Amino acid sequence: MLSQAMPSPEICDRARAAKDARFDGLFFTAVRSTRIYCRPVCPAPTPKRQNITYYPSAAAATAAGYRPCLRCRPELSPGANQRGGEDAVQRALALIADGALQEGSIETLAAQVGIGSRQLRRVFLHTAGATPIAVHTTRRLLLAKQLLTETSLPVTQVALAAGFNSLRRFNAAFVEGCGMAPTAIRRQRIETPAGMLSLRLGYRPPLDFAAMLAFLGKRAIPGIERIGPHSYERVIGPAQASTWIRVTADLVKPELRLEISETDPRAIPDIVRRVRRIFDLDADLGAVHAAFADDPLLAQAVRKRPGLRVPGGWDGFEVAVRAVLGQQVSVAGATTLARRLVDAYGCERTPAREGLDRLFPTPESLLDAPLETIGLPKSRAASLRSLAAATIAGRVHFGAGQRLQEFVDALVALPGIGPWTAHHVAMRALSHPDAFPAGDLVLQQVLGGEKRLSERDTEARSQSWRPWRAYAVLQLWHLSGDRPKEKR
Structure with missing residues (x-):
């Protein structure tokens, strides 16, 4: 702390x-x-x-x-x-x-x-x-x-x-x-019910929990996550020893409630850490908003949605695969491809909860997989196999403490992965606060108004927002009244 x-x-x-x-x-x-x-x-x-x-x-x-x-x-x-x-x-x-x-x-x-x-x-x-x-x-x-x-x-x-x-x-x-x-x-x-852990996770207000759930819900992978208007559910852990978690918001205190089914106690710190990352609970929005105060557009966005944070992901490899699947297709299209990928290459869980019965594919399971059979173009299937190979070899990893540029460089060295995808993954898998996909068309449109900014000008405009540019991305996406429809 x-x-x-x-x-x-x-x-x-x-x-x-x-x-x-x-x-x-x-x-x-x-x-x-x-x-x-x-x-x-x-x-x-x-x-x-x-x-x-x-x-x-x-x-x-x-x-x-x-x-x-x-x-x-x-x-x-x-x-x-x-x-x-x-x-x-x-x-x-x-x-x-x-x-x-x-x-x-x-x-x-x-x-x-x-x-x-x-x-x-x-x-x-x-x-x-x-x-x-x-x-x-x-x-x-x-x-x-x-x-x-x-x-x-x-x-x-x-x-x-x-x-x-x-x-x-x-x-x-x-x-x-x-x-x-x-x-x-x-x-x-x-006093708590036996067999179920319930933990309080604090944050500094404000937190727009509904917006977080809406963002995550559009990208939820069927069989692995279930996200409604008031809760986030997921199955985690090995296929033969699955753990169920559920996250809801306390209606009075600035806290989320994390429920965990029976699990190895040694897994609890990691579960708590990942949930805090998904909902960005350690963000200091006071510092973020202070950095945006002199920008009229972002100041307007913050006034409208002061509790916006950067939604994270449970697993770095999963986030990266989802980002590659989303290249050049809509959010709904990427979710369809993710469901096909999980059905084809993800293991079944036993015992399973209703609707939560799958394990996300491992890098090893995708290394030589004929991914074209689920409807992927050859180039994107090759990108996923290259990502799996780089992850197995350690050339790409999603651990903590990485420098942003080093992580981006490692990802863009892979075929078919550009800066947009790399920065998007850094935002959600690493929770890097300064990740900024300058090539995002919606950002360019919102910042440019009637004349869309170039990627170079978008990058230049963002310099005064450092080191909190990922938060600017979320604010501008919401301010646009739309979300990027490609590669998300």
Whole structure:
């Protein structure tokens, strides 16, 4: 949980006094008299200012010896690690969220972001107020605290979900980080039905959940996803051990509700991370909108739809395949092709839920597949096979922490994949906030008015929106009153 830059003490004071949810996760309030740290929205009585210290992350407060509040529950605060840039801290945070320090070392993490391990520690201490290991450990313990509070999972399974293979080490780490034993937290547990996990996922308002569902619903793959006006459902995991998830919006609190059927507890962090990415729950729209304030067109779009975010995808390879299928056809046409692809090359699930019974094809299953038989042109079938081969070989991957241009270059090196497709995949598979398909015809039309802009001029116009151009894309698509009808 790390912010773009922690707000000034004066702003923190005002946000804390107003219990302003827009600042939730952007800073934490530590109270010296109680040794507890809280979210800005904490309902507890406001402490005296002289007893307060502000910290940029939960990890920083924990490192300073504070324990998380039981009332406002810092584990529910949205992350704030989407800072827009591509600096070492931003990329390392994404890798940590992806589990890089679960088995890997600081040295490996530093090498992945291109700096030395000592320098990585220094920049983390300067920006996050804590080391990378402390950030990783705090993330694990706060997830454990949430599972202890909101689910009936046994403590041993909570320890596994939090990445601890030893219950003794888990208990010791939990007492050190949270100030009490896991069993004491368990007594705070909310009653939930057995066999089903239900977790709260916080975000900073506003969130246009209906618009997210509408976007995702038009691109839903039959047999794998089911998206209605109020919920998102999907089956995940291996074909023989499927897990069902459902996401709905809380009607009162700035939270989504994530339901998970029985699953391996070690899969829970990844499920939570992917759902947060799909609905862009860690976005700081305040920073995004500030970057658009001087552009009349985008300022108008934000006023109309302040809660628009960038919808992500569950799996990077799936998003990339869907993008290639959508080249030169309508959204509906691409969905038809996706259904044929899944029927022909996706495995059946057992047991299956009604209408959710398929597994998306793997790269291996498409490597030598005669994809022309589902109605694809030869060139597009060849592009999909090349994508599958590059994914298997590791020349293209969809992991966290990548630089945008490096990812785009890797994709456009494949036959039949151009910058539009590459940036579209970066938007949805990597959740890269600065991805920008400048060749998009709708963007060119909206920006140019009666005279459509060229791709070069569209790219030039977008420079002042960096590093949030992906959000501009969504705003402009909606402002157009239409969606791009090709290659989506």
